[in-house]
Amino acid sequence: MFALTGIGKLVTNDPIHDSGLLGVITDAALVADESGRITWVGKQQDLTSHTDIRPIDVGGRCVIPGFVDSHTHLVFAGDRAEEFEARMAGRPYSAGGIRTTMTATRGASDDALRANVARLAAEALASGTTTIEVKSGYGLSTPDEERSLVAARTATTETTFLGAHVVPPGVNADDYVAEVTGPMLEACAPHARWIDVFCDRGAFDVDQAREILRAGAAKGLDMRMHANQLQHGGGVALGVELGVASCDHCTHLADTDIEALASTSGSTVATLLPTAELCTRSPFPNARRLIDAGVTVALASDCNPGSSYTTSMPLAISLGVISMHMTCDEALWAATAGGAKALRREDVGSLKPGSRADLVVLNAASHIHLAYRPGVAQIGAVVREGRVVAGSL
Numbered sequence: 240m241f242a243l244t245g246i247g248k249l250v251t252n253d254p255i256h257d258s259g260l261l262g263v264i265t266d267a268a269l270v271a272d273e274s275g276r277i278t279w280v281g282k283q284q285d286l287t288s289h290t291d292i293r294p295i296d297v298g299g300r301c302v303i304p305g306f307v308d309s310h311t312h313l314v315f316a317g318d319r320a321e322e323f324e325a326r327m328a329g330r331p332y333s334a335g336g337i338r339t340t341m342t343a344t345r346g347a348s349d350d351a352l353r354a355n356v357a358r359l360a361a362e363a364l365a366s367g368t369t370t371i372e373v374k375s376g377y378g379l380s381t382p383d384e385e386r387s388l389v390a391a392r393t394a395t396t397e398t399t400f401l402g403a404h405v406v407p408p409g410v411n412a413d414d415y416v417a418e419v420t421g422p423m424l425e426a427c428a429p430h431a432r433w434i435d436v437f438c439d440r441g442a443f444d445v446d447q448a449r450e451i452l453r454a455g456a457a458k459g460l461d462m463r464m465h466a467n468q469l470q471h472g473g474g475v476a477l478g479v480e481l482g483v484a485s486c487d488h489c490t491h492l493a494d495t496d497i498e499a500l501a502s503t504s505g506s507t508v509a510t511l512l513p514t515a516e517l518c519t520r521s522p523f524p525n526a527r528r529l530i531d532a533g534v535t536v537a538l539a540s541d542c543n544p545g546s547s548y549t550t551s552m553p554l555a556i557s558l559g560v561i562s563m564h565m566t567c568d569e570a571l572w573a574a575t576a577g578g579a580k581a582l583r584r585e586d587v588g589s590l591k592p593g594s595r596a597d598l599v600v601l602n603a604a605s606h607i608h609l610a611y612r613p614g615v616a617q618i619g620a621v622v623r624e625g626r627v628v629a630g631s632l
């Protein structure tokens with residue numbers, strides 16, 4: 240059990256506290272119980288009647304919900320530094336680089352895969368990410384996808400089966416779809432909450448994606464997908480048709496795609512991954528157009544060794560504001576409450592009674608500094624389920 244006081248600005252994402260998106264309480268305090276749940280938030284002057292424990296004073300700093308990173312690929316071996324260097328020297332990115340990581344991943348031991356997941360999950364936690372989704376997708380064989388998900392499960396309950404990342408070399412595409420929807424799904428489903436498919440140029444077409452997602456759903460997995468990253472196509476339309484929780488990337492959208500996403504009233508989120516565009520020098524998704532049309536938008540890191548080797552949600556927020564014209568409030572909401580919606584979670588992404596006490600104490604008076612000071616470490620402390628897990632209070 241703990242109480243925080245001296246919170247200059249508390250971002251709750253609970254609209255009952257103000258007319259804005261973030262539900263900000265100024266001069267605030269927060270109380271959590273021993274089970275790691277928030278029991279009370281409010282004005283500091285009202286705290287005494289809610290707890291008798293000695294509070295920790297955060298000295299006027301800003302407190303925000305922990306980031307919810309709803310899209311990462313942390314299970315892999317090796318890196319692709321040379322591919323990155325070549326791409327920066329002028330060679331275009333294509334989905335084919337995934338196969339390089341596949342070879343390294345297949346050659347790595349279970350311990351090595353688990354250690355890499357743990358290293359990157361710890362890195363994410365230290366930068367404020369208290370909920371993280373982790374995909375398979377670099378094994379691309381039944382045993383390697385299964386052990387990838389077992390490794391992912393050591394870091395999070397939000398595990399995603401992405402056997403349909405690309406077709407591995409030397410395998411016929413139809414045969415591979417049959418494996419993904421058959422024995423691979425059978426082996427992987429017990430370790431996964433979600434099924435995902437990369438529906439794009441060089442990966443899986445709309446009909447294949449539909450078959451794969453439906454097979455996963457029939458096995459009890461919830462659906463999400465990679466859609467419209469590399470070119471216009473039918474991915475987003477398929478996602479809305481199937482009611483997936485999130486269409487991720489959404490870089491190349493037609494007006495009809497945006498209307499379709501908006502028509503779901505937030506039940507299909509558009510998750511934008513601007514660090515992927517940054518690291519591939521690609522055009523950013525049009526966040527403004529999506530938000531203005533009424534689409535629910537999330538921000539995530541897409542951490543992977545090829546196109547976005549970063550776990551930094553603050554960087555995604557900076558890019559959301561500076562390069563994608565989101566407001567500072569919209570970008571923080573998208574990286575917290577938006578991510579929670581993309582994972583269909585009610586218990587994270589906001590700070591209200593009953594929520595998990597997952598929060599970040601910024602070394603700044605306002606969340607605006609997250610976008611305003613790109614690349615600067617401003618994480619004072621990270622609390623997950625009521626316990627300090629990085630930095631100090």
Ligand SMILES: [Zn+2]
Nearest residue numbers: 310312465541
């Ligand atoms: Zn991805």
